[in-house]
Amino acid sequence: MASTSYTLLLLLLLISLFQVSFSSSSETHEQRLQAVKGANRRLLTLVDCEGLCATRCGKHSRPNVCTRACGTCCKRCNCVPPGTHGNRELCGSCYTDMLTHGNRLKCP
Numbered sequence: 719m720a721s722t723s724y725t726l727l728l729l730l731l732l733i734s735l736f737q738v739s740f741s742s743s744s745e746t747h748e749q750r751l752q753a754v755k756g757a758n759r760r761l762l763t764l765v766d767c768e769g770l771c772a773t774r775c776g777k778h779s780r781p782n783v784c785t786r787a788c789g790t791c792c793k794r795c796n797c798v799p800p801g802t803h804g805n806r807e808l809c810g811s812c813y814t815d816m817l818t819h820g821n822r823l824k825c826p
Contacts, residue, residue: 767792775826777802784826791816791825 767789775784792798794816797809806814806825816824 765792765796765798767798770798774798774802778826787824788826795825 771785771788771792774788775781778784788798791813795809795812797813799805799808799813803826809825813825814823818824
């Protein structure tokens, strides 16, 4: 009787460990695109900087320069404004206040 109880308990323990390991390895794509940033350790969703900057700089007169600056701003601020121009205030002060060494606005 006691050995049967121990066997069942061991079996239940193994099944629960298997379920926990299986569920942790099958995380979704959205969960993998999150990172902990900042002093307060908030969980932020990472954005696809390359794709968003390609859209943002698609109609720019100097697309390579625009894409490089946009990529830097996106990585630092984790945001790219919608559209091909304007709407910079939607990304907050991080995006709007970043300047170059020549005190010009950095982010397109």
